[in-house]
Amino acid sequence: MNIEKIKTDLNTIKLLFNEPLSHVTYTKTGGPADCLLFPKSVEEVKQIVDYCNQEGIEWLCLGNASNLIVRDGGIAGFVIMLEDLNEITVNETTLVADAGAKLIEVTHVARDYTLTGLEFACGIPGSIGGAAYMNAGAYGGELVDVFESATILLADGSIQTFTKEDMQFSYRHSVLQETKGIVLNVTFALKKGELATIQERMNELTFLRESKQPLEYPSCGSVFKRPVGHFTGKLIQDAGLQGLKWGGAQISEKHAGFIVNIDQATATDYVELIKHIQQTILEKFDVVLETEVRIIGREK
Missing domain, CATH: 3.90.78.10 (UDP-N-acetylenolpyruvoylglucosamine reductase, C-terminal domain)
Structure with missing residues:
Protein backbone atom coordinates (compact mmCIF):
# COMPACT_ATOMS: atom_id res chain seq x y z
CA MET A 1 0.00 0.00 0.00
CA ASN A 2 1.45 3.33 -1.13
CA ILE A 3 0.72 5.47 1.90
CA GLU A 4 2.01 8.74 0.47
CA LYS A 5 -0.03 8.33 -2.71
CA ILE A 6 -3.19 7.62 -0.70
CA LYS A 7 -2.57 10.66 1.50
CA THR A 8 -2.20 12.82 -1.60
CA ASP A 9 -5.14 11.37 -3.53
CA LEU A 10 -7.54 11.42 -0.56
CA ASN A 11 -6.18 14.52 1.15
CA THR A 12 -9.57 15.80 2.36
CA ILE A 13 -10.48 12.60 4.21
CA LYS A 14 -9.31 11.65 7.70
CA LEU A 15 -7.01 8.61 7.41
CA LEU A 16 -5.22 6.45 9.98
CA PHE A 17 -2.70 3.84 8.84
CA ASN A 18 -1.99 0.55 10.64
CA GLU A 19 -4.57 1.53 13.25
CA PRO A 20 -5.48 -1.16 15.84
CA LEU A 21 -9.17 -1.98 15.48
CA SER A 22 -9.23 -2.80 19.19
CA HIS A 23 -9.71 0.95 19.53
CA VAL A 24 -13.14 0.76 17.91
CA THR A 25 -14.49 -2.77 18.56
CA TYR A 26 -16.76 -3.41 21.53
CA THR A 27 -14.69 -6.45 22.52
CA LYS A 28 -11.56 -4.23 22.70
CA THR A 29 -9.79 -6.82 20.53
CA GLY A 30 -8.63 -6.99 16.92
CA GLY A 31 -5.56 -6.35 14.82
CA PRO A 32 -4.81 -3.26 12.72
CA ALA A 33 -6.55 -1.92 9.64
CA ASP A 34 -4.13 -1.18 6.83
CA CYS A 35 -5.99 2.12 6.44
CA LEU A 36 -8.91 3.35 8.55
CA LEU A 37 -11.01 6.11 6.95
CA PHE A 38 -13.60 8.49 8.42
CA PRO A 39 -15.61 10.13 5.62
CA LYS A 40 -17.79 13.09 6.58
CA SER A 41 -20.27 12.96 3.70
CA VAL A 42 -21.90 10.64 1.19
CA GLU A 43 -19.72 12.24 -1.46
CA GLU A 44 -16.58 11.22 0.45
CA VAL A 45 -17.87 7.65 0.90
CA LYS A 46 -18.44 7.43 -2.85
CA GLN A 47 -15.01 8.94 -3.49
CA ILE A 48 -13.40 6.21 -1.37
CA VAL A 49 -15.24 3.36 -3.10
CA ASP A 50 -14.50 4.80 -6.55
CA TYR A 51 -10.83 5.16 -5.56
CA CYS A 52 -10.68 1.55 -4.37
CA ASN A 53 -12.23 0.34 -7.63
CA GLN A 54 -9.73 2.41 -9.60
CA GLU A 55 -6.66 1.35 -7.60
CA GLY A 56 -7.65 -2.26 -6.93
CA ILE A 57 -7.83 -1.81 -3.14
CA GLU A 58 -10.05 -4.05 -1.00
CA TRP A 59 -12.53 -2.18 1.19
CA LEU A 60 -14.90 -2.95 4.03
CA CYS A 61 -17.39 -0.77 5.85
CA LEU A 62 -17.85 -1.30 9.60
CA GLY A 63 -20.82 -0.13 11.58
CA ASN A 64 -20.42 0.54 15.27
CA ALA A 65 -18.26 -2.64 15.58
CA SER A 66 -20.51 -3.85 18.40
CA ASN A 67 -21.54 -7.30 17.11
CA LEU A 68 -18.19 -8.00 15.53
CA ILE A 69 -14.91 -9.81 16.11
CA VAL A 70 -11.86 -8.70 14.11
CA ARG A 71 -9.16 -11.35 14.06
CA ASP A 72 -5.75 -10.49 15.47
CA GLY A 73 -4.21 -10.15 12.01
CA GLY A 74 -6.41 -7.14 11.30
CA ILE A 75 -8.01 -6.19 7.99
CA ALA A 76 -6.31 -5.65 4.65
CA GLY A 77 -7.07 -2.61 2.52
CA PHE A 78 -9.46 0.19 3.50
CA VAL A 79 -11.79 0.03 6.50
CA ILE A 80 -14.50 2.69 6.29
CA MET A 81 -16.13 4.06 9.45
CA LEU A 82 -19.31 6.11 9.07
CA GLU A 83 -19.55 7.58 12.57
CA ASP A 84 -19.53 11.14 11.14
CA LEU A 85 -22.60 10.42 9.00
CA ASN A 86 -25.10 10.62 11.84
CA GLU A 87 -27.94 13.00 10.97
CA ILE A 88 -31.47 12.09 12.10
CA THR A 89 -34.55 13.82 10.69
CA VAL A 90 -38.26 13.41 11.38
CA ASN A 91 -41.21 14.31 9.14
CA GLU A 92 -44.56 13.43 10.71
CA THR A 93 -44.32 9.63 11.23
CA THR A 94 -41.28 9.10 8.99
CA LEU A 95 -37.81 9.06 10.52
CA VAL A 96 -34.65 9.07 8.39
CA ALA A 97 -31.32 8.19 10.03
CA ASP A 98 -27.86 8.23 8.49
CA ALA A 99 -25.89 4.99 8.65
CA GLY A 100 -23.50 6.20 11.33
CA ALA A 101 -26.24 7.30 13.72
CA LYS A 102 -26.37 5.17 16.87
CA LEU A 103 -29.48 3.01 17.04
CA ILE A 104 -29.99 3.90 20.70
CA GLU A 105 -29.95 7.61 19.85
CA VAL A 106 -32.47 7.04 17.06
CA THR A 107 -34.87 5.40 19.53
CA HIS A 108 -34.56 8.43 21.78
CA VAL A 109 -35.35 10.80 18.92
CA ALA A 110 -38.38 8.68 17.98
CA ARG A 111 -39.56 8.83 21.60
CA ASP A 112 -39.09 12.61 21.75
CA TYR A 113 -41.35 12.93 18.70
CA THR A 114 -43.83 10.48 20.33
CA LEU A 115 -43.29 7.94 17.57
CA THR A 116 -43.70 4.28 18.44
CA GLY A 117 -42.22 1.17 16.87
CA LEU A 118 -38.54 1.38 17.77
CA GLU A 119 -38.79 0.77 21.50
CA PHE A 120 -37.39 -2.78 21.12
CA ALA A 121 -34.07 -1.29 19.98
CA CYS A 122 -33.55 1.13 22.87
CA GLY A 123 -30.58 -0.83 24.21
CA ILE A 124 -29.00 -2.20 21.03
CA PRO A 125 -25.54 -0.57 20.75
CA GLY A 126 -25.12 -0.80 16.97
CA SER A 127 -25.29 1.82 14.25
CA ILE A 128 -28.18 2.20 11.82
CA GLY A 129 -26.12 0.81 8.97
CA GLY A 130 -25.08 -2.25 10.95
CA ALA A 131 -28.63 -2.74 12.20
CA ALA A 132 -29.93 -2.80 8.63
CA TYR A 133 -27.13 -5.10 7.53
CA MET A 134 -28.10 -7.77 10.07
CA ASN A 135 -31.79 -6.99 10.70
CA ALA A 136 -31.01 -6.25 14.33
CA GLY A 137 -33.61 -7.18 16.88
CA ALA A 138 -34.40 -7.70 20.54
CA TYR A 139 -37.34 -8.49 22.80
CA GLY A 140 -39.67 -9.56 20.02
CA GLY A 141 -38.92 -6.71 17.61
CA GLU A 142 -36.75 -6.52 14.51
CA LEU A 143 -35.66 -3.73 12.20
CA VAL A 144 -37.78 -5.18 9.40
CA ASP A 145 -40.90 -4.35 11.43
CA VAL A 146 -40.39 -0.60 10.94
CA PHE A 147 -38.15 -0.50 7.87
CA GLU A 148 -39.40 1.40 4.82
CA SER A 149 -36.32 1.81 2.60
CA ALA A 150 -32.57 2.36 2.56
CA THR A 151 -30.13 4.24 0.38
CA ILE A 152 -27.31 1.88 -0.60
CA LEU A 153 -23.95 2.58 -2.21
CA LEU A 154 -23.17 -0.52 -4.26
CA ALA A 155 -19.73 -1.96 -4.91
CA ASP A 156 -19.64 -0.46 -8.41
CA GLY A 157 -20.08 3.04 -6.96
CA SER A 158 -23.74 3.45 -7.95
CA ILE A 159 -26.35 4.57 -5.40
CA GLN A 160 -29.75 2.86 -5.26
CA THR A 161 -32.83 2.81 -3.05
CA PHE A 162 -33.64 -0.60 -1.58
CA THR A 163 -37.19 -1.40 -0.47
CA LYS A 164 -38.02 -3.82 2.33
CA GLU A 165 -38.48 -6.52 -0.32
CA ASP A 166 -35.12 -5.69 -1.91
CA MET A 167 -33.39 -6.16 1.46
CA GLN A 168 -34.65 -9.78 1.76
CA PHE A 169 -34.73 -9.60 5.53
CA SER A 170 -34.84 -12.72 7.67
CA TYR A 171 -33.61 -13.58 11.17
CA ARG A 172 -30.36 -11.57 11.63
CA HIS A 173 -29.95 -11.42 7.86
CA SER A 174 -30.25 -9.08 4.89
CA VAL A 175 -29.23 -9.34 1.25
CA LEU A 176 -26.29 -7.05 2.02
CA GLN A 177 -24.53 -10.01 3.60
CA GLU A 178 -24.24 -11.50 0.12
CA THR A 179 -24.20 -8.33 -1.98
CA LYS A 180 -21.39 -5.95 -1.10
CA GLY A 181 -22.72 -2.47 -0.43
CA ILE A 182 -22.77 0.35 2.09
CA VAL A 183 -25.92 1.55 3.82
CA LEU A 184 -25.98 5.36 3.63
CA ASN A 185 -29.28 5.96 5.42
CA VAL A 186 -32.47 4.18 6.45
CA THR A 187 -36.06 5.44 6.37
CA PHE A 188 -38.37 4.15 9.11
CA ALA A 189 -42.16 4.10 9.00
CA LEU A 190 -43.35 4.67 12.56
CA LYS A 191 -46.69 5.47 14.21
CA LYS A 192 -47.87 8.16 16.59
CA GLY A 193 -47.94 7.00 20.16
CA GLU A 194 -48.21 8.26 23.72
CA LEU A 195 -45.00 9.53 25.29
CA ALA A 196 -45.70 7.90 28.67
CA THR A 197 -46.40 4.51 27.07
CA ILE A 198 -43.29 4.68 24.89
CA GLN A 199 -41.09 5.69 27.82
CA GLU A 200 -42.56 3.00 30.05
CA ARG A 201 -41.73 0.30 27.49
CA MET A 202 -38.20 1.65 27.01
CA ASN A 203 -37.68 1.72 30.78
CA GLU A 204 -38.89 -1.87 31.04
CA LEU A 205 -36.55 -3.10 28.32
CA THR A 206 -33.62 -1.12 29.72
CA PHE A 207 -34.16 -2.74 33.12
CA LEU A 208 -34.29 -6.20 31.56
CA ARG A 209 -31.11 -5.61 29.60
CA GLU A 210 -29.18 -4.13 32.53
CA SER A 211 -30.28 -6.85 34.93
CA LYS A 212 -29.58 -9.79 32.62
CA GLN A 213 -26.68 -8.77 30.38
Whole structure:
Protein backbone atom coordinates (compact mmCIF):
# COMPACT_ATOMS: atom_id res chain seq x y z
CA MET A 1 0.00 0.00 0.00
CA ASN A 2 1.45 3.33 -1.13
CA ILE A 3 0.72 5.47 1.90
CA GLU A 4 2.01 8.74 0.47
CA LYS A 5 -0.03 8.33 -2.71
CA ILE A 6 -3.19 7.62 -0.70
CA LYS A 7 -2.57 10.66 1.50
CA THR A 8 -2.20 12.82 -1.60
CA ASP A 9 -5.14 11.37 -3.53
CA LEU A 10 -7.54 11.42 -0.56
CA ASN A 11 -6.18 14.52 1.15
CA THR A 12 -9.57 15.80 2.36
CA ILE A 13 -10.48 12.60 4.21
CA LYS A 14 -9.31 11.65 7.70
CA LEU A 15 -7.01 8.61 7.41
CA LEU A 16 -5.22 6.45 9.98
CA PHE A 17 -2.70 3.84 8.84
CA ASN A 18 -1.99 0.55 10.64
CA GLU A 19 -4.57 1.53 13.25
CA PRO A 20 -5.48 -1.16 15.84
CA LEU A 21 -9.17 -1.98 15.48
CA SER A 22 -9.23 -2.80 19.19
CA HIS A 23 -9.71 0.95 19.53
CA VAL A 24 -13.14 0.76 17.91
CA THR A 25 -14.49 -2.77 18.56
CA TYR A 26 -16.76 -3.41 21.53
CA THR A 27 -14.69 -6.45 22.52
CA LYS A 28 -11.56 -4.23 22.70
CA THR A 29 -9.79 -6.82 20.53
CA GLY A 30 -8.63 -6.99 16.92
CA GLY A 31 -5.56 -6.35 14.82
CA PRO A 32 -4.81 -3.26 12.72
CA ALA A 33 -6.55 -1.92 9.64
CA ASP A 34 -4.13 -1.18 6.83
CA CYS A 35 -5.99 2.12 6.44
CA LEU A 36 -8.91 3.35 8.55
CA LEU A 37 -11.01 6.11 6.95
CA PHE A 38 -13.60 8.49 8.42
CA PRO A 39 -15.61 10.13 5.62
CA LYS A 40 -17.79 13.09 6.58
CA SER A 41 -20.27 12.96 3.70
CA VAL A 42 -21.90 10.64 1.19
CA GLU A 43 -19.72 12.24 -1.46
CA GLU A 44 -16.58 11.22 0.45
CA VAL A 45 -17.87 7.65 0.90
CA LYS A 46 -18.44 7.43 -2.85
CA GLN A 47 -15.01 8.94 -3.49
CA ILE A 48 -13.40 6.21 -1.37
CA VAL A 49 -15.24 3.36 -3.10
CA ASP A 50 -14.50 4.80 -6.55
CA TYR A 51 -10.83 5.16 -5.56
CA CYS A 52 -10.68 1.55 -4.37
CA ASN A 53 -12.23 0.34 -7.63
CA GLN A 54 -9.73 2.41 -9.60
CA GLU A 55 -6.66 1.35 -7.60
CA GLY A 56 -7.65 -2.26 -6.93
CA ILE A 57 -7.83 -1.81 -3.14
CA GLU A 58 -10.05 -4.05 -1.00
CA TRP A 59 -12.53 -2.18 1.19
CA LEU A 60 -14.90 -2.95 4.03
CA CYS A 61 -17.39 -0.77 5.85
CA LEU A 62 -17.85 -1.30 9.60
CA GLY A 63 -20.82 -0.13 11.58
CA ASN A 64 -20.42 0.54 15.27
CA ALA A 65 -18.26 -2.64 15.58
CA SER A 66 -20.51 -3.85 18.40
CA ASN A 67 -21.54 -7.30 17.11
CA LEU A 68 -18.19 -8.00 15.53
CA ILE A 69 -14.91 -9.81 16.11
CA VAL A 70 -11.86 -8.70 14.11
CA ARG A 71 -9.16 -11.35 14.06
CA ASP A 72 -5.75 -10.49 15.47
CA GLY A 73 -4.21 -10.15 12.01
CA GLY A 74 -6.41 -7.14 11.30
CA ILE A 75 -8.01 -6.19 7.99
CA ALA A 76 -6.31 -5.65 4.65
CA GLY A 77 -7.07 -2.61 2.52
CA PHE A 78 -9.46 0.19 3.50
CA VAL A 79 -11.79 0.03 6.50
CA ILE A 80 -14.50 2.69 6.29
CA MET A 81 -16.13 4.06 9.45
CA LEU A 82 -19.31 6.11 9.07
CA GLU A 83 -19.55 7.58 12.57
CA ASP A 84 -19.53 11.14 11.14
CA LEU A 85 -22.60 10.42 9.00
CA ASN A 86 -25.10 10.62 11.84
CA GLU A 87 -27.94 13.00 10.97
CA ILE A 88 -31.47 12.09 12.10
CA THR A 89 -34.55 13.82 10.69
CA VAL A 90 -38.26 13.41 11.38
CA ASN A 91 -41.21 14.31 9.14
CA GLU A 92 -44.56 13.43 10.71
CA THR A 93 -44.32 9.63 11.23
CA THR A 94 -41.28 9.10 8.99
CA LEU A 95 -37.81 9.06 10.52
CA VAL A 96 -34.65 9.07 8.39
CA ALA A 97 -31.32 8.19 10.03
CA ASP A 98 -27.86 8.23 8.49
CA ALA A 99 -25.89 4.99 8.65
CA GLY A 100 -23.50 6.20 11.33
CA ALA A 101 -26.24 7.30 13.72
CA LYS A 102 -26.37 5.17 16.87
CA LEU A 103 -29.48 3.01 17.04
CA ILE A 104 -29.99 3.90 20.70
CA GLU A 105 -29.95 7.61 19.85
CA VAL A 106 -32.47 7.04 17.06
CA THR A 107 -34.87 5.40 19.53
CA HIS A 108 -34.56 8.43 21.78
CA VAL A 109 -35.35 10.80 18.92
CA ALA A 110 -38.38 8.68 17.98
CA ARG A 111 -39.56 8.83 21.60
CA ASP A 112 -39.09 12.61 21.75
CA TYR A 113 -41.35 12.93 18.70
CA THR A 114 -43.83 10.48 20.33
CA LEU A 115 -43.29 7.94 17.57
CA THR A 116 -43.70 4.28 18.44
CA GLY A 117 -42.22 1.17 16.87
CA LEU A 118 -38.54 1.38 17.77
CA GLU A 119 -38.79 0.77 21.50
CA PHE A 120 -37.39 -2.78 21.12
CA ALA A 121 -34.07 -1.29 19.98
CA CYS A 122 -33.55 1.13 22.87
CA GLY A 123 -30.58 -0.83 24.21
CA ILE A 124 -29.00 -2.20 21.03
CA PRO A 125 -25.54 -0.57 20.75
CA GLY A 126 -25.12 -0.80 16.97
CA SER A 127 -25.29 1.82 14.25
CA ILE A 128 -28.18 2.20 11.82
CA GLY A 129 -26.12 0.81 8.97
CA GLY A 130 -25.08 -2.25 10.95
CA ALA A 131 -28.63 -2.74 12.20
CA ALA A 132 -29.93 -2.80 8.63
CA TYR A 133 -27.13 -5.10 7.53
CA MET A 134 -28.10 -7.77 10.07
CA ASN A 135 -31.79 -6.99 10.70
CA ALA A 136 -31.01 -6.25 14.33
CA GLY A 137 -33.61 -7.18 16.88
CA ALA A 138 -34.40 -7.70 20.54
CA TYR A 139 -37.34 -8.49 22.80
CA GLY A 140 -39.67 -9.56 20.02
CA GLY A 141 -38.92 -6.71 17.61
CA GLU A 142 -36.75 -6.52 14.51
CA LEU A 143 -35.66 -3.73 12.20
CA VAL A 144 -37.78 -5.18 9.40
CA ASP A 145 -40.90 -4.35 11.43
CA VAL A 146 -40.39 -0.60 10.94
CA PHE A 147 -38.15 -0.50 7.87
CA GLU A 148 -39.40 1.40 4.82
CA SER A 149 -36.32 1.81 2.60
CA ALA A 150 -32.57 2.36 2.56
CA THR A 151 -30.13 4.24 0.38
CA ILE A 152 -27.31 1.88 -0.60
CA LEU A 153 -23.95 2.58 -2.21
CA LEU A 154 -23.17 -0.52 -4.26
CA ALA A 155 -19.73 -1.96 -4.91
CA ASP A 156 -19.64 -0.46 -8.41
CA GLY A 157 -20.08 3.04 -6.96
CA SER A 158 -23.74 3.45 -7.95
CA ILE A 159 -26.35 4.57 -5.40
CA GLN A 160 -29.75 2.86 -5.26
CA THR A 161 -32.83 2.81 -3.05
CA PHE A 162 -33.64 -0.60 -1.58
CA THR A 163 -37.19 -1.40 -0.47
CA LYS A 164 -38.02 -3.82 2.33
CA GLU A 165 -38.48 -6.52 -0.32
CA ASP A 166 -35.12 -5.69 -1.91
CA MET A 167 -33.39 -6.16 1.46
CA GLN A 168 -34.65 -9.78 1.76
CA PHE A 169 -34.73 -9.60 5.53
CA SER A 170 -34.84 -12.72 7.67
CA TYR A 171 -33.61 -13.58 11.17
CA ARG A 172 -30.36 -11.57 11.63
CA HIS A 173 -29.95 -11.42 7.86
CA SER A 174 -30.25 -9.08 4.89
CA VAL A 175 -29.23 -9.34 1.25
CA LEU A 176 -26.29 -7.05 2.02
CA GLN A 177 -24.53 -10.01 3.60
CA GLU A 178 -24.24 -11.50 0.12
CA THR A 179 -24.20 -8.33 -1.98
CA LYS A 180 -21.39 -5.95 -1.10
CA GLY A 181 -22.72 -2.47 -0.43
CA ILE A 182 -22.77 0.35 2.09
CA VAL A 183 -25.92 1.55 3.82
CA LEU A 184 -25.98 5.36 3.63
CA ASN A 185 -29.28 5.96 5.42
CA VAL A 186 -32.47 4.18 6.45
CA THR A 187 -36.06 5.44 6.37
CA PHE A 188 -38.37 4.15 9.11
CA ALA A 189 -42.16 4.10 9.00
CA LEU A 190 -43.35 4.67 12.56
CA LYS A 191 -46.69 5.47 14.21
CA LYS A 192 -47.87 8.16 16.59
CA GLY A 193 -47.94 7.00 20.16
CA GLU A 194 -48.21 8.26 23.72
CA LEU A 195 -45.00 9.53 25.29
CA ALA A 196 -45.70 7.90 28.67
CA THR A 197 -46.40 4.51 27.07
CA ILE A 198 -43.29 4.68 24.89
CA GLN A 199 -41.09 5.69 27.82
CA GLU A 200 -42.56 3.00 30.05
CA ARG A 201 -41.73 0.30 27.49
CA MET A 202 -38.20 1.65 27.01
CA ASN A 203 -37.68 1.72 30.78
CA GLU A 204 -38.89 -1.87 31.04
CA LEU A 205 -36.55 -3.10 28.32
CA THR A 206 -33.62 -1.12 29.72
CA PHE A 207 -34.16 -2.74 33.12
CA LEU A 208 -34.29 -6.20 31.56
CA ARG A 209 -31.11 -5.61 29.60
CA GLU A 210 -29.18 -4.13 32.53
CA SER A 211 -30.28 -6.85 34.93
CA LYS A 212 -29.58 -9.79 32.62
CA GLN A 213 -26.68 -8.77 30.38
CA PRO A 214 -23.00 -8.29 31.38
CA LEU A 215 -22.79 -4.64 30.34
CA GLU A 216 -19.97 -4.02 32.81
CA TYR A 217 -17.47 -5.86 30.56
CA PRO A 218 -16.43 -5.44 26.92
CA SER A 219 -18.28 -7.96 24.75
CA CYS A 220 -19.57 -8.50 21.22
CA GLY A 221 -23.18 -8.78 22.36
CA SER A 222 -25.15 -11.93 21.69
CA VAL A 223 -22.67 -14.41 20.21
CA PHE A 224 -25.00 -17.01 18.69
CA LYS A 225 -28.25 -17.03 16.79
CA ARG A 226 -31.14 -18.61 18.64
CA PRO A 227 -31.44 -22.25 17.48
CA VAL A 228 -34.98 -23.36 16.65
CA GLY A 229 -36.63 -24.90 19.70
CA HIS A 230 -33.84 -23.95 22.10
CA PHE A 231 -32.39 -21.08 24.12
CA THR A 232 -28.67 -20.63 23.56
CA GLY A 233 -27.90 -19.55 27.11
CA LYS A 234 -29.65 -22.59 28.61
CA LEU A 235 -27.81 -24.97 26.27
CA ILE A 236 -24.49 -23.50 27.37
CA GLN A 237 -25.50 -23.67 31.03
CA ASP A 238 -26.71 -27.27 30.70
CA ALA A 239 -23.38 -28.19 29.07
CA GLY A 240 -21.58 -26.91 32.16
CA LEU A 241 -19.74 -24.23 30.21
CA GLN A 242 -20.95 -21.05 31.90
CA GLY A 243 -18.03 -19.20 33.48
CA LEU A 244 -15.44 -21.03 31.38
CA LYS A 245 -12.33 -18.90 30.75
CA TRP A 246 -10.27 -19.10 27.59
CA GLY A 247 -7.26 -16.82 27.76
CA GLY A 248 -8.68 -13.43 28.70
CA ALA A 249 -12.19 -14.26 27.46
CA GLN A 250 -14.94 -15.80 29.56
CA ILE A 251 -18.44 -17.12 29.02
CA SER A 252 -20.34 -14.59 31.09
CA GLU A 253 -21.45 -15.74 34.52
CA LYS A 254 -24.37 -13.33 34.21
CA HIS A 255 -25.65 -14.43 30.78
CA ALA A 256 -24.23 -17.54 29.11
CA GLY A 257 -25.03 -16.21 25.64
CA PHE A 258 -22.33 -13.57 26.02
CA ILE A 259 -18.54 -13.83 25.97
CA VAL A 260 -16.82 -11.04 27.89
CA ASN A 261 -13.29 -9.67 27.86
CA ILE A 262 -12.19 -9.95 31.48
CA ASP A 263 -8.41 -9.80 31.14
CA GLN A 264 -6.93 -8.36 27.94
CA ALA A 265 -8.46 -11.05 25.74
CA THR A 266 -7.39 -11.44 22.14
CA ALA A 267 -9.65 -12.07 19.18
CA THR A 268 -8.08 -15.52 19.01
CA ASP A 269 -9.30 -16.19 22.56
CA TYR A 270 -12.82 -15.27 21.43
CA VAL A 271 -12.73 -17.35 18.25
CA GLU A 272 -11.30 -20.44 19.95
CA LEU A 273 -13.84 -20.22 22.77
CA ILE A 274 -16.68 -19.88 20.26
CA LYS A 275 -15.48 -22.99 18.42
CA HIS A 276 -15.22 -24.89 21.72
CA ILE A 277 -18.79 -23.93 22.63
CA GLN A 278 -20.10 -24.99 19.21
CA GLN A 279 -18.31 -28.33 19.35
CA THR A 280 -19.48 -29.06 22.90
CA ILE A 281 -23.13 -28.20 22.20
CA LEU A 282 -23.09 -30.31 19.04
CA GLU A 283 -21.62 -33.30 20.88
CA LYS A 284 -23.90 -33.06 23.92
CA PHE A 285 -27.20 -32.01 22.36
CA ASP A 286 -26.81 -32.47 18.59
CA VAL A 287 -27.61 -28.78 18.13
CA VAL A 288 -25.71 -26.59 15.69
CA LEU A 289 -25.01 -23.11 17.06
CA GLU A 290 -24.57 -20.51 14.34
CA THR A 291 -22.77 -17.29 15.17
CA GLU A 292 -24.73 -14.07 15.19
CA VAL A 293 -21.51 -12.11 15.68
CA ARG A 294 -19.50 -11.46 12.50
CA ILE A 295 -15.94 -12.78 12.56
CA ILE A 296 -13.75 -11.06 9.98
CA GLY A 297 -10.14 -10.25 9.17
CA ARG A 298 -6.80 -11.98 8.81
CA GLU A 299 -5.27 -14.67 10.98
CA LYS A 300 -2.23 -13.34 12.81
